[in-house]
Amino acid sequence: MRRLLFASLLSALALAGCIVIEREVGPSPSGGGFHGGERPPPAEPAPLEARSDRLQLGSLGWALLSPDVPNAVLEIDQIGGARLAGEAVAAMEEALREHGGKQRVDVVTSSVDGGRDVWSLEDLLGASQQHRDRSSGGDTVAVHVLVLPGRFQAEGVPGAAFHATAMAIFPGEVERMLPRFAAVDAFQVSVAVHELGHLFGLVNLTGVGEFHEDPDHPGHTDQEDSVMYWAIESPSMGELFRTGPPREFNADDREEMARIRDQRP
Numbered sequence: 001m002r003r004l005l006f007a008s009l010l011s012a013l014a015l016a017g018c019i020v021i022e023r024e025v026g027p028s029p030s031g032g033g034f035h036g037g038e039r040p041p042p043a044e045p046a047p048l049e050a051r052s053d054r055l056q057l058g059s060l061g062w063a064l065l066s067p068d069v070p071n072a073v074l075e076i077d078q079i080g081g082a083r084l085a086g087e088a089v090a091a092m093e094e095a096l097r098e099h100g101g102k103q104r105v106d107v108v109t110s111s112v113d114g115g116r117d118v119w120s121l122e123d124l125l126g127a128s129q130q131h132r133d134r135s136s137g138g139d140t141v142a143v144h145v146l147v148l149p150g151r152f153q154a155e156g157v158p159g160a161a162f163h164a165t166a167m168a169i170f171p172g173e174v175e176r177m178l179p180r181f182a183a184v185d186a187f188q189v190s191v192a193v194h195e196l197g198h199l200f201g202l203v204n205l206t207g208v209g210e211f212h213e214d215p216d217h218p219g220h221t222d223q224e225d226s227v228m229y230w231a232i233e234s235p236s237m238g239e240l241f242r243t244g245p246p247r248e249f250n251a252d253d254r255e256e257m258a259r260i261r262d263q264r265p
Contacts (some may be wrong), residue, residue, distance in 0.1 A: 011098030043164075045263045049136035052164055053142065058260075059164040061201030063141045065261045066100025071140040074107045077131045080115020080149035082171050085185040087190040091247065092145075095193055099200070099249065099257055108134065117150040119170075121162075128166050137167060143199065145192075147171065159191040159233060161198035165198035169195065183244070190245035194232045197249065201260045203228050208259040226250040 043058030048069060052060055063069045074092060074093075076084060089107060096102045111192060112131060116123065127146055134142040146168040158177060160168040174191055175184050198205065203221050204213040215224035217230035227246045249257070 014114075022141070040253055041148060043201065043205055045229045045265045046164065046204070047265045048141060049137050053136050053144075053166070055164045057161055057164060057198055058142060058201035058205035060136065061199065061206055062263045062265075063136065063166075064096070064143075064165075064200050065100045065219045065257050067103075069139060069141050070103040072096045072100065072102045072105045073134045073140060073142040074105060074131065074145060075134045075142060076109045076145045077106065077112055077127075078109065078147040079112045079131075082115070082147045082149045084145070084147045084169060084171065084192065085188045086108065087185050088169075088188040090192050090194050091189045092143075095196055095249075096143075099254070104145060115149040118153055119148060119150060119168075120153050124160060124162055124168055127168075132166070141165065143196070144170065151176075157233070158187075159195040161195045167199060168197040175188065186247070187245050189247050190227055190232050193247060193249075197228050197253070200257060202249075202253055204256075204262055206232070206263060208263070209256035212256065221250075221252065223250055223252065226253055228253055 014135060035153045042102040043061075044224055046052040047127045048057050048060065057169060064072070074096075076087065076089065081236055093105045095105060124146065127148070128144055131146070132144045134144070136142045142165060144166045146166070148168055148170050149172060151157065151170055151173045156173075156177065158174045161245050162168070169188070169191055174187050178184060178187060178205050198219070203209045205219060211222050212223065214220050214230055216222070218232070220230035221228045223229060225246055227248055229246055232245060
């Protein structure tokens with residue numbers, strides 16, 4: 001039964017600091033630190049419907065990037081006092097317009113009491129299920145962003161992409177990973193756009209981006225001018241302090257986006 005398959009969590013894979021859920025509904029995207037051996041097959045494009053929101057990362061990359069799906073919703077739930085910088089929200093909105101050809105992007109933000117100090121994978125799944133109100137379907141693709149207090153169960157994880165259209169950001173962890181007096185909001189922008197890039201299907205999560213994937217950091221690039229650079233999601237993020245973090249997708253990212261855009265269910 002598909003409903004039971006959706007509910008079954010098999011294992012977690014780490015893409016540097018990005019957490020990816022492997023589920024029975026389909027093959028999982030890959031990353032460093034594989035559990036159980038070989039890299040799983042790439043994500044397959046899924047139809048634009050509510051149940052697809054909970055499929056594996058990259059499954060709705062084509063819809064997020066296609067002007068044939070003209071509308072998007074950014075549903076942002078800020079929990080337990082955690083706050084996402086307005087600059088980071090605006091950057092995600094702009095990325096959906098520029099790279100996804102979205103004519104309309106609605107941003108719906110709410111503040112929710114509660115939270116915890118340490119979040120497990122199960123906690124992320126539960127929070128998404130509890131708080132998410134918007135679903136993809138018709139001419140609209142919906143992205144759910146959890147802004148969380150505390151940190152992930154593994155330290156050094158500033159952001160997490162899970163499900164086809166769900167992600168989490170840990171603002172406190174972003175700040176903790178940076179040198180004192182660093183421009184925290186600028187790094188929040190990089191983390192937010194980076195996680196959105198994983199929802200797009202970057203890097204090589206759908207099997208069409210091997211040409212610019214860093215073999216030492218699967219799911220990421222080694223190109224320092226790209227927001228998909230591996231150090232954005234690792235304890236090495238602070239090393240970017242002197243030059244500032246990359247905030248834009250580069251030419252190779254855009255080439256992979258074009259290939260993902262052509263993938264349709």
